[in-house]
Amino acid sequence: MLVLSGGTGTPKLLGGLRQLVPDEDITVVVNTAEDLWVSGNLVCPDIDTVTYLFAGLLDMDKWWGVAHDTYRTHEALASAGQSEVLRLGDKDRATHILRSECIRQGASLTEAVGRTARMLGAGANILPMCDESVSSMISTDSGTMHFQDFWVGQRGRPEVLGVEYQGMENSRITDAVRKAVEQEDNIIIGPSNPITSIGPILAVNGMRKLIQSKHVVAVSPIIGCEPVSGPAGKLMRACGCEVLSRGVARFYEGLVDVFVVDERDGLGLRDVEGMDVAVVSADTIMTSAEKSKALAKVVIGQLV
Numbered sequence: 075m076l077v078l079s080g081g082t083g084t085p086k087l088l089g090g091l092r093q094l095v096p097d098e099d100i101t102v103v104v105n106t107a108e109d110l111w112v113s114g115n116l117v118c119p120d121i122d123t124v125t126y127l128f129a130g131l132l133d134m135d136k137w138w139g140v141a142h143d144t145y146r147t148h149e150a151l152a153s154a155g156q157s158e159v160l161r162l163g164d165k166d167r168a169t170h171i172l173r174s175e176c177i178r179q180g181a182s183l184t185e186a187v188g189r190t191a192r193m194l195g196a197g198a199n200i201l202p203m204c205d206e207s208v209s210s211m212i213s214t215d216s217g218t219m220h221f222q223d224f225w226v227g228q229r230g231r232p233e234v235l236g237v238e239y240q241g242m243e244n245s246r247i248t249d250a251v252r253k254a255v256e257q258e259d260n261i262i263i264g265p266s267n268p269i270t271s272i273g274p275i276l277a278v279n280g281m282r283k284l285i286q287s288k289h290v291v292a293v294s295p296i297i298g299c300e301p302v303s304g305p306a307g308k309l310m311r312a313c314g315c316e317v318l319s320r321g322v323a324r325f326y327e328g329l330v331d332v333f334v335v336d337e338r339d340g341l342g343l344r345d346v347e348g349m350d351v352a353v354v355s356a357d358t359i360m361t362s363a364e365k366s367k368a369l370a371k372v373v374i375g376q377l378v
């Protein structure tokens with residue numbers, strides 16, 4: 075089973091899938107366009123969340139970081155005048171140090187992520203979307219900034235004018251991603267932000283072509299006219315996408331065979347039905363492990 079993931083909506087679905095499928099049978103291709111270096115170490119927010127989920131370490135209240143972590147290093151740095159855009163926990167930082175040490179010793183991001191996942195006991199095959207550095211840069215009325223500066227630093231307040239994937243021109247599909255995709259008949263796109271989570275994965279040079287012939291099942295992160303959480307609405311609007319399930323379906327047009335919309339989203343169901351995609355409605359709000367499992371069952375039921 076192969077899943078494309080960001081760091082919140084899809085990990086909730088992964089939590090359901092792993093109740094039904096052994097971790098060893100799950101490959102996750104993860105967005106890296108929100109990665110950034112903080113106090114000397116590479117933080118990969120979406121990869122960290124997916125890794126912690128599979129290692130049983132994730133803080134499931136926030137959907138990032140290690141549960142019950144402490145913040146002593148972050149606080150010590152802050153009192154020394156070194157402010158960090160992300161509030162990093164101590165155990166979380168250990169992961170970033172391990173990963174960055176691998177990279178400093180010459181490993182690729184794919185190798186570093188694999189090694190870190192094994193060290194932490196995550197059984198799934200967790201793959202960065204590419205090894206090259208790519209950043210989602212948000213153009214706003216206060217200037218152009220990295221996604222984390224926009225969303226965490228500025229709390230998503232500035233008016234968004236556009237989004238650019240800086241460095242994407244150098245990206246290429248890794249051998250590990252190619253091999254994993256070639257082995258699968260199905261691809262699952264979880265309910266993640268289409269602009270800053272799934273968009274970068276699909277924009278890796280050659281990625282759309284690689285998955286085009288696969289049976290793709292996607293879950294909408296939008297219900298009615300709003301995302302379930304996060305800045306997807308603001309970013310979609312700025313990129314000329316309608317903030318509707320239809321807008322997400324259009325974004326994935328030509329790629330997705332089955333689109334799962336929320337059963338409360340009458341608008342989504344009707345609008346998407348006119349498109350060249352099968353529509354399935356389900357309860358997509360994953361507020362518990364049971365609800366994640368129920369949605370995962372629906373998604374698995376759509377695979378060929």
Ligand code: GDP
Nearest residue numbers: 080081082083265266267271301302303306360
């Ligand atoms: P990020 O990397 O933290 O931005 O996380 P993702 O892109 O993976 O997830 C953010 C998206 O997940 C948002 O657009 C939300 O609307 C969506 N989302 C979060 N929780 C849920 C949920 O329970 N159900 C659905 N359908 N979407 C969700």
